[in-house]
Amino acid sequence: MSGRYVRRALAKFVNTLFAPGLCLACGCELSGTGALCECCSQRLALVPNPCRYCGQPNPVAGSVCPPCLLNPPRWQRLIAPLQYRGLTRDYLQQFKYSEALHLVRPLAGRCFESFHRFESRPEVLLPVPLHRRRLLERGFNQAEEIAIQWSRESAIPLDRRALTRLQSTPSQAGLSAVQREKNVRGVFSFDNRRGYHHVAIVDDIVTTGSTVGEITRVLHRGGVEFVEVWALARAYRE
Ligand SMILES: [Zn+2]
Ligand SMILES: [Zn+2]
Numbered sequence: 001m002s003g004r005y006v007r008r009a010l011a012k013f014v015n016t017l018f019a020p021g022l023c024l025a026c027g028c029e030l031s032g033t034g035a036l037c038e039c040c041s042q043r044l045a046l047v048p049n050p051c052r053y054c055g056q057p058n059p060v061a062g063s064v065c066p067p068c069l070l071n072p073p074r075w076q077r078l079i080a081p082l083q084y085r086g087l088t089r090d091y092l093q094q095f096k097y098s099e100a101l102h103l104v105r106p107l108a109g110r111c112f113e114s115f116h117r118f119e120s121r122p123e124v125l126l127p128v129p130l131h132r133r134r135l136l137e138r139g140f141n142q143a144e145e146i147a148i149q150w151s152r153e154s155a156i157p158l159d160r161r162a163l164t165r166l167q168s169t170p171s172q173a174g175l176s177a178v179q180r181e182k183n184v185r186g187v188f189s190f191d192n193r194r195g196y197h198h199v200a201i202v203d204d205i206v207t208t209g210s211t212v213g214e215i216t217r218v219l220h221r222g223g224v225e226f227v228e229v230w231a232l233a234r235a236y237r238e
Contacts, residue, residue, distance in 0.1 A: 024106060025087065035106040043087040044110045047080070047234055055080040055206060055234040073209060074216040075227045080206045080234035081114040082107070088233050092204060096142050107232050108149035115154065115230065122200035122228055125151050125158045126219075128211060129188070131168035146232060147202040162196070163215065164189050172211070180210035188215050192222040200228040207235045 023030055025040035034041065051058040051065035055078045058065040064072075082088045091107055094100040127143035135141055144160065151158040167187050172180050201215050206229065216227045 024102070034109060035102070036110075040087070041106070041110060044091075044107065045083045045086060045088065046110075046114070047083055050079075050081070050234070052077055054078060054209070055229075055231075056236055074213050074220070075201075075229050077118070077226075078206065078209075078212075078229040078231075079111075079114050080229070080231035081111040082233040084205055084233040084235040092233060095145075096204065099139065101140065101145060104145050104149050108146055108153070111232055112150070112153050115150070120198065120226070121154070122156060122198050122226075123196055124162075124194075125156055125200050125202050125230070126163045126215075127158070127160065128201060128203045128215065129160075129163055129165040131165045133168050143203045146204060150202065150230065156200075159194070162191055162194065163201075163218075164191075172207070177208040177210060180208050181213070184211050184214040188218045190215075190218045190222040192219075192224065196224050198226040198228075199224050200230045203229070203231045205233045205235060206231045 021030060022028065023037040023040055024035045025043070026037060028037050030037055036044075047055060047057055049058050050056065051068055052063045053068035053073050053075070054065060056065065060066060084092070088107070091100075091103045095103045095107070125147045127141060127147040129143075130138065130141045144158075147158050150156070165187055166189050169183050169187055172183060175183060199219060201212050201219075203212060206212060209229075212229045212231075216229075219227050
């Protein structure tokens with residue numbers, strides 16, 4: 001047990017410093033350049049047949065699920081390839097609450113193919129901002145870390161300034177969809193001096209979509225026509 005523990009700890013250390021070598025999750029030797037072996041990478045499960053609007057599995061043929069046909073969201077496309085459970089959930093929690101920044105690369109890398117399926121690409125990536133006070137407390141913005149990775153992989157630029165958070169909001173955890181919506185209303189401001197038309201908001205997890213919904217409202221008001229939401233993971237509808 002302790003040998004395995006040491007090997008895993010070593011794998012993390014090696015990965016953080018030098019990237020290649022051992023699999024982050026199981027400690028086995030890697031043949032490729034990724035941070036996870038093929039087997040562990042498959043444990044980061046993808047959402048099957050996702051709806052283009054909500055990112056949840058679509059039970060019918062076509063790109064839009066029945067609830068979204070009846071009641072489409074504000075944004076024009078949502079891509080959140082991973083199911084928020086199992087290894088993905090463990091990694092996302094470690095990443096967010098234990099500053100395990102080295103986990104961004106395997107998570108973001110696993111998702112990346114999902115963004116290539118579409119012809120039109122956003123002009124810019126806009127990470128969901130943290131309030132300055134929150135950023136000082138935490139030391140990093142998880143959405144920005146993900147956006148940095150995707151920006152590198154896609155060569156789509158990242159803009160940290162266009163979107164700002166005016167107020168610090170209490171945590172959304174444990175709130176109902178209606179409470180969440182109220183919680184984020186009027187919290188964001190958008191400066192479209194660069195004249196963006198097609199953007200992607202970047203976040204870690206989409207739960208009820210209230211935060212990205214509010215940001216989409218602000219972006220549309222600022223003149224953006226096509227808003228995409230790019231996140232690592234989708235929490236399923238109850
Ligand atoms: Zn592995
Ligand atoms: Zn849907």
